[in-house]
Amino acid sequence: MNYKMVVQYEGKKYSGWQRQKNALSIQEVIEEKIKLITSESVNLIGSGRTDAGVHAFGQVCNFRIEKELDTVKIFRSLNAVLPVDISVTSIDAVHESFHSRFDAVSRSYLYYFTFEKSPFYRKYSYQYGPAKNLDVEKLNDLSRVFLGKHNFKSFCKKGDDLDKHDCNILNIHWRKDTTKLIFFIEANRFLHGMVRAIGGTILYAVENGLNEDYILDIFAERDRKASATALPSQGLFLFKVKYRS
Numbered sequence: 738m739n740y741k742m743v744v745q746y747e748g749k750k751y752s753g754w755q756r757q758k759n760a761l762s763i764q765e766v767i768e769e770k771i772k773l774i775t776s777e778s779v780n781l782i783g784s785g786r787t788d789a790g791v792h793a794f795g796q797v798c799n800f801r802i803e804k805e806l807d808t809v810k811i812f813r814s815l816n817a818v819l820p821v822d823i824s825v826t827s828i829d830a831v832h833e834s835f836h837s838r839f840d841a842v843s844r845s846y847l848y849y850f851t852f853e854k855s856p857f858y859r860k861y862s863y864q865y866g867p868a869k870n871l872d873v874e875k876l877n878d879l880s881r882v883f884l885g886k887h888n889f890k891s892f893c894k895k896g897d898d899l900d901k902h903d904c905n906i907l908n909i910h911w912r913k914d915t916t917k918l919i920f921f922i923e924a925n926r927f928l929h930g931m932v933r934a935i936g937g938t939i940l941y942a943v944e945n946g947l948n949e950d951y952i953l954d955i956f957a958e959r960d961r962k963a964s965a966t967a968l969p970s971q972g973l974f975l976f977k978v979k980y981r982s
């Protein structure tokens with residue numbers, strides 16, 4: 738039996754999605770709770786890994802298990818035993834061949850900036866006062882350079898061992914209201930640390946009056962040292978993972 742789940746989590750105290758030897762991960766916590774309820778060990782496959790401190794509105798994952806589960810009961814049981822910073826929003830039986838990572842056609846992320854210090858937003862946004870005065874039109878104009886297929890080696894963490902750094906950016910934009918600035922990006926896939934590096938680079942470029950040539954030069958370098966400092970993790974959310982209908 739193969740089961741698909743959608744999971745939300747606050748990433749502050751975790752090392753990220755993926756299980757690690759010497760640090761607590763989201764994957765590890767959920768796997769242990771599934772074993773507690775079903776008495777079976779499972780391998781929880783995520784649609785993608787999120788970095789330490791990153792949150793998720795809609796992480797998709799799946800696991801295979803010998804027994805058939807009552808999805809209503811397992812949904813209630815998991816939410817009863819999971820810690821307060823992790824929740825399951827849905828669980829469904831799916832075709833045996835479904836794979837949450839390989840079957841995904843796109844992933845999207847949101848990044849939140851707030852303009853003033855607030856005890857209510859401190860864990861879920863980058864409190865960055867200068868963002869209030871940024872020109873959203875300029876942010877969006879510069880972001881269009883990223884649309885389409887590019888080699889993103891300059892925007893992934895140093896030491897990323899992926900042979901292929903090509904990603905296809907499907908949508909990217911910024912919007913602002915009276916209290917916050919929001920950065921949205923959607924792509925077929927993302928590299929390690931890519932979203933925060935892109936966001937930080939666009940922000941740096943607009944703040945310093947740089948144009949699209951600055952971005953194109955970074956692409957050409959294919960070196961993480963060429964792009965700007967990555968945004969802090971606490972403002973980043975995995976928003977949605979899309980699959981073919």
